[in-house]
Amino acid sequence: MEKRIVVLPGDGIGKEVTKGAVEVLQAVGERFGHQFHFTYGSIGGEAIDTYGTPLPDETIQHCKDSDAVLLGAVGGPKWDTQPPHLRPERGLLKIRKELNLYANLRPTSYYDSLAENSPLKKEYIENVDLLFVRELTGGLYFGKPSERVERDGKEAVVDTLYYQKSEMERVIKLAFELAEKRDQKVTSVDKANVLESSRMWREVADEISRQFPNVELEHMLVDNAAMQLVTNPKRFDVIVTENMFGDILSDEASVLTGSLGMSASASLSEDGPSLYEPIHGSAPDIAGQNIANPLAAILSAAMMLRLSFGMQEEAKAVETAVNQVLDAGYRTKDIGRTVNNYVSTSEMINEVKAM
Amino acid sequence: MEKRIVVLPGDGIGKEVTKGAVEVLQAVGERFGHQFHFTYGSIGGEAIDTYGTPLPDETIQHCKDSDAVLLGAVGGPKWDTQPPHLRPERGLLKIRKELNLYANLRPTSYYDSLAENSPLKKEYIENVDLLFVRELTGGLYFGKPSERVERDGKEAVVDTLYYQKSEMERVIKLAFELAEKRDQKVTSVDKANVLESSRMWREVADEISRQFPNVELEHMLVDNAAMQLVTNPKRFDVIVTENMFGDILSDEASVLTGSLGMSASASLSEDGPSLYEPIHGSAPDIAGQNIANPLAAILSAAMMLRLSFGMQEEAKAVETAVNQVLDAGYRTKDIGRTVNNYVSTSEMINEVKAM
Ligand SMILES: CC(C)[C@H](C(=O)O)[C@@H](O)C(=O)O
Numbered sequence A, B: 001m002e003k004r005i006v007v008l009p010g011d012g013i014g015k016e017v018t019k020g021a022v023e024v025l026q027a028v029g030e031r032f033g034h035q036f037h038f039t040y041g042s043i044g045g046e047a048i049d050t051y052g053t054p055l056p057d058e059t060i061q062h063c064k065d066s067d068a069v070l071l072g073a074v075g076g077p078k079w080d081t082q083p084p085h086l087r088p089e090r091g092l093l094k095i096r097k098e099l100n101l102y103a104n105l106r107p108t109s110y111y112d113s114l115a116e117n118s119p120l121k122k123e124y125i126e127n128v129d130l131l132f133v134r135e136l137t138g139g140l141y142f143g144k145p146s147e148r149v150e151r152d153g154k155e156a157v158v159d160t161l162y163y164q165k166s167e168m169e170r171v172i173k174l175a176f177e178l179a180e181k182r183d184q185k186v187t188s189v190d191k192a193n194v195l196e197s198s199r200m201w202r203e204v205a206d207e208i209s210r211q212f213p214n215v216e217l218e219h220m221l222v223d224n225a226a227m228q229l230v231t232n233p234k235r236f237d238v239i240v241t242e243n244m245f246g247d248i249l250s251d252e253a254s255v256l257t258g259s260l261g262m263s264a265s266a267s268l269s270e271d272g273p274s275l276y277e278p279i280h281g282s283a284p285d286i287a288g289q290n291i292a293n294p295l296a297a298i299l300s301a302a303m304m305l306r307l308s309f310g311m312q313e314e315a316k317a318v319e320t321a322v323n324q325v326l327d328a329g330y331r332t333k334d335i336g337r338t339v340n341n342y343v344s345t346s347e348m349i350n351e352v353k354a355m
């Protein structure tokens, strides 16, 4: 097969980790006889510096013409004092809208070799395998009005949580489809005892669930979910929720097994190329030192192989290689709580390629 | 001193645990020479059953005429299928508005004797001592519109996150005042990279912090806070945030040290009696069995003594009694992971009174 991949390294360690993902994809291409064409685009802080905007139109067009997008990370203290429209994160929010990336998938997996890095006791996390499906283009993130107002002569402010029913339907449906291939359980998270949008969300989840008689649906309040992720993460299979709840809870979930540096994500488009990125940020404090962990970016590339290109075997090969490298004891600093010698970013990349 | 306390037992185990708090307050009154007058009011599911509303006007007036309110818990499956305005939680939301309970205080404390019950490794939670200050009468909980809408011929829904600047000011100011008497550190949690309300929140926090030169202020994004509560809870002293973020994060915090059954809260009023309640719910599954843990309600009573009545010594006496009972090995079932013999609710109450 032949595939065009746009790489958006972004800021900080984004460049170093996407380099790892690209090299591993190249190795996969050679081994399985695929041609991956890589081209590069600009986003985030470096785009602000070069083009005066966090997401140039050329980048958008470039991505739309591709088969999949690989993103590093954006942001850094350099741009933290900019006005909102000139902040690196704006590039991220805009690309989600432009590419119609309606569903953010974040698996939380258990690695026995990394359990030592977890704040949780081993018996609480052993074999945890949960998948967050976060709605990514609606809710408080994009609702209007979002502005300062004056009411009764008083300074005030308003943000808006807005959803079309169809936006709920497509992401909840996806969650059920994914659960069908996993442990047949969907936990739909909302705040139906307070929010009208959550009451609609719950109705939609009930409706969709009728199309999936073999998948169990449970509703859970967001505050309860925040507790149960800590007290009993094993009880979850697929968790689906709206944008802001998903932002908070999926980050909480990502640290449970001690493998934040290993956490990959996929942002699926309804009608165009999807986007893959590690969950971690641009980590300006360690950028350029060749010590960042490239595994989350590499595992994001594996998600790309599986979800955008339908290459199951190839994806599995990458995941197996990562597991073997960990089992062999290789650790970058962030996951090296129990070892004395860390490997560098480039050493880690080479080890994965060699497996 | 003479004080009028209104008790709202509510539903499920609410009755059993408030009974414990009342008996302990009576014992304190005898020992320290105070007169506490207890009267009872109706709220939640039992109010729906008796009066057809989750918060009768008599209850509101009754509370307004008191010096402090002690609440048990509300809710249960019996009322889960009711329309929104006939749900027990509505009583809770309404009493917050009616009594102007603008700030919800939730301490998370470490009990060495309970560390075994925690999902977290001991080294992560040892001596954790953090205090959540959650804004309680604004934001998404009360903003209008909150309704179904049709836009461009499509079914949709909207909720509104609305804040007056003055609502932010009073709760953030309180957080600084509390931090002054603790470890002089305030973490203000927001989502300033997305929400306009969060950008105002951040400005207000910066403004208020100038009045407290000896208190350190840090800003933290809500998703990062959800992670750091798990990975490094010891780094926090006072955490202040808006209503919905506070709901989610304070529940997450409440399970960290393994002592949810011990978690008390105070909801402070700007201009009238404040309200005290355990964090746990009405637990219908164990109601009436005399096995619920009364310590969260008892510790809520201690907060009442300190914060509403200025009775420092009396509050300390209750807290010390609770610690001694735990050190002596008494456990109700929920905190008894490491013991073989549980005590009942009433035995636990008697032990605290006897100390
Ligand atoms: C950077 C920020 C706008 C973004 C979000 O809130 O969606 C990030 O936290 C994420 O989860 O990808």
Ligand SMILES: CC(C)[C@H](C(=O)O)[C@@H](O)C(=O)O
Pocket (backbone or CB within 6 Å): A193, A194, A223, B089, B092, B093, B247
């Ligand atoms: C019952 C519910 C409305 C309430 C809230 O969300 O405030 C509860 O979760 C709480 O935290 O007291």
